[in-house]
Amino acid sequence: MSDWTDCLDFGVSIAKQASETVLAAFLLQKEVQLKSSPADLVTETDQRVERILISAIRARFPLHRFIGEESVAAGEPCVLTDEPTWIIDPIDGTVNFVHRFPFVAISIAFTVNKQTEFGIVYSCVEDKLFHAQRGRGAFLNGEKLQASGQEDVSKCVVVTEIGAERDDLALSTMTSNILRLLQLPVHGVRALGTAAVDMCHVATGGADAYYHIGMHCWDIAASAIIVQEAGGVVMDTDGSDFDMMSRRVIAASSTSVANSIAQVVQAFPCRRDDEDPTRCVCGAAGVKGV
Ligand SMILES: O=P(O)(O)O[C@H]1[C@H](O)[C@@H](O)[C@H](O)[C@H](O)[C@@H]1O
Ligand SMILES: [Mg+2]
Numbered sequence: 001m002s003d004w005t006d007c008l009d010f011g012v013s014i015a016k017q018a019s020e021t022v023l024a025a026f027l028l029q030k031e032v033q034l035k036s037s038p039a040d041l042v043t044e045t046d047q048r049v050e051r052i053l054i055s056a057i058r059a060r061f062p063l064h065r066f067i068g069e070e071s072v073a074a075g076e077p078c079v080l081t082d083e084p085t086w087i088i089d090p091i092d093g094t095v096n097f098v099h100r101f102p103f104v105a106i107s108i109a110f111t112v113n114k115q116t117e118f119g120i121v122y123s124c125v126e127d128k129l130f131h132a133q134r135g136r137g138a139f140l141n142g143e144k145l146q147a148s149g150q151e152d153v154s155k156c157v158v159v160t161e162i163g164a165e166r167d168d169l170a171l172s173t174m175t176s177n178i179l180r181l182l183q184l185p186v187h188g189v190r191a192l193g194t195a196a197v198d199m200c201h202v203a204t205g206g207a208d209a210y211y212h213i214g215m216h217c218w219d220i221a222a223s224a225i226i227v228q229e230a231g232g233v234v235m236d237t238d239g240s241d242f243d244m245m246s247r248r249v250i251a252a253s254s255t256s257v258a259n260s261i262a263q264v265v266q267a268f269p270c271r272r273d274d275e276d277p278t279r280c281v282c283g284a285a286g287v288k289g290v
């Protein structure tokens with residue numbers, strides 16, 4: 001049975017190569033386009049990095065499939081099959097990238113039979129390479145990672161993201177979630193602006209939990225296995241099993257902390273990543289396809 005290490009090694013090498021494109025543009029003025037909201041940005045660099053990654057992988061592994069953030073934005077389907085699949089976020093933290101806020105990451109996950117075999121999150125400006133391979137542990141620049149193991153939510157630093165949604169229901173849900181957490185209380189709430197790196201800090205033990213509603217599979221598919229391989233727990237915000245297409249996640253140091261967060265965090269309606277956007281009505285006022 002393949003252990004996919006050759007794919008992992010190739011993924012690490014192209015993430016580092018592609019980061020040169022991110023860093024070359026990081027301090028430059030950027031042309032910005034909007035996607036689903038005034039806070040959901042994309043630049044030509046996001047699109048170019050995704051093309052670089054996918055063409056390099058396709059040349060080496062021509063039968064593999066892809067789910068890429070900017071390919072999906074351009075109309076490609078977001079459907080996970082049993083085939084070997086690379087799930088790519090070329091720049092996680094595009095708002096940070098546009099503003100030169102130094103937390104931007106390339107996130108690459110690899111699945112076979114819908115099971116994640118490895119995840120790579122490369123925080124380019126920090127030069128921090130997080131990776132994990134199923135059953136073989138999680139690492140930061142080669143050093144093994146261990147989640148904090150914290151069991152008491154009142155002793156936790158919790159990371160989250162406010163996301164790109166700007167409708168009243170999403171904003172009131174997200175802000176009331178933060179208020180309810182602070183009232184538990186928790187030691188602190190943080191947000192770096194990149195879901196992938198946020199979640200990797202649970203694997204380092206520097207944070208004890210992460211939760212998010214509204215992110216996409218490409219934001220968290222790689223960091224989910226990194227947390228799990230560091231001894232953390234990943235689940236849906238309703239306490240059910242993690243489903244990378246659901247657009248809801250809790251990653252935590254322990255099951256008890258994850259369950260405590262699931263009890264106070266409420267979700268707002270989001271279309272699943274793998275739902276046909278032409279056939280769904282959801283969101284605050286049943287806004288089509290958000
Ligand atoms: O669009 P990119 O790839 O930058 O991903 C970010 C999302 O856009 C945010 O909504 C979300 O809140 C996270 O910040 C996520 O990292
Ligand atoms: Mg992202």
Ligand SMILES: [Mg+2]
Nearest residue numbers: 069089091092
């Ligand atoms: Mg992105």
